[in-house]
Amino acid sequence: MTSGTPPRDGAIIAVDWGTTNRRAYRIAADGSIGDHLRDDRGVLAMAAADYPPALAALRERLGDLPVIAAGMIGSTRGWHEAPYVSAPADLPALAAAALRIEAAGLTIVPGVSLLTDTRADVMRGEELQVLGAIAAGLAPADAVFCQPGTHNKWIVTEAARIVDVATVMTGELFALLKGHGILAGMLDGVVTDGPAFRAGIARGAGATDLGTALFEVRASVLLGHRAPDEAAAYASGVLIGSDVGARAIDGRTVHLLAEGALADLYKVAIEARGGVTVAVDATAAFLGGVHHLRGYLGL
Template structure:
């Protein structure tokens, strides 16, 4: 397991609360004074590696140094920590709804008297069936900065989310397993022999594959095997093959969405992957904007804390 911590500018007495983003493979935490980050830490103790009774020890191992005896520190968490396999199940909230509200944040049970834990729920869509956990907090953080946002929000990742957002609510959303498909194909299919391990990239090959997928999305399976044939017969370079694989998959994703994208498109995520989606969207005829998602989870968790405090202070 890998743990990373930044040097602490202040002592634990200054910590008012702790923000936590708990994903499938990683755990990230921030010690907070109001909306100011005092310290941050991360580990590989994701949901997938923990049993139900392993979550609290994993959290305390990471943030125990931020806690003080005789003081209860609120912990506000989002992500897979609230799943059925997580620490505290936070039932999904059905869309259309705000991405985050205090009424649905779940108070958890913890054994250490120094912490009180709340978990932000994910969102659900009954027809067609879909779910998200963690992305709703990023969307909430996006709305903090842009409360009048109206359009489509794309959150690229292993399971890319596309959400229709208007009037402060998520109206509907779709999930595409494009990132996971890329990992499976490049790591376990016959195509892996031609993809190599290079990190080099050939942007023209990516763009040509996006265009191909947009024009003939039904030909995806045949287009994938042509990558193998091009390698065998014409010695296609690994960087071109990897770029084409990505372009075919992302282009096919956009082909499925073309008639459903509503309004301007905002991309939220890691810069590299967001740039690929932006290039593909331009080919499809859109003018997306990119927002760095690094701070949006924290902004959403800060909003959750404010809502929880207001709810606690409200007279019965």
């Protein structure tokens, strides 16, 4: 395909092109989903020369269609950098700043940045899920979102615009502690909800001495206060408790844009701190975002 001109049936290909994984979907003009795929062809597995044949392979599978791609493909590690849109940002703002590569029939969705006198933050991919959840009626226009992952995201929207984002390296910190340093070898147990995890939440929430709280994982095991197989759950609770405890969520609804074990742990922590959780299907949110964005893009 040599242009971004949509075919008569108005279908497109939507790609969530992440760091390690890639998800691609055929979306019809009415928003219904056709064939789709998921693989490990994230940007870390790609060189610049790999993208044209990768797009050709997607079209061979899903149809000779225009492609809208979001996520890390637009980062400095991706194929072509799509500059961030400054918050507050909505779907029209994303469409206006989208990077069009006409020769490839590709549109790359920009990420969203936040820069104040005291904080700086960025995101790529999450913005389309959040705004898509609102556009698809999965969340209200004024909402708090939490997207657990290696780098957990807290996103606040007002009037269907992203106005704030905070990224927390919770998952990465746990992985680093597990693999390196004095806690290495002590965090191999299964992390599940239970007394140890909830004790960790209580310790981490509001802690101004996170480093001390984490060293207590080792000390409590050495002194027989905590069973060795509880250390991982307790340490995870400390980290997630610290993350959740830093948010003003008491009595508020938090929309969880995730599923699986980590989302379940965040649900426990959020509710332990007085929040109310609502699960949002992240895939449906992404697809809703692309479907509504295409209208602003004219595809």
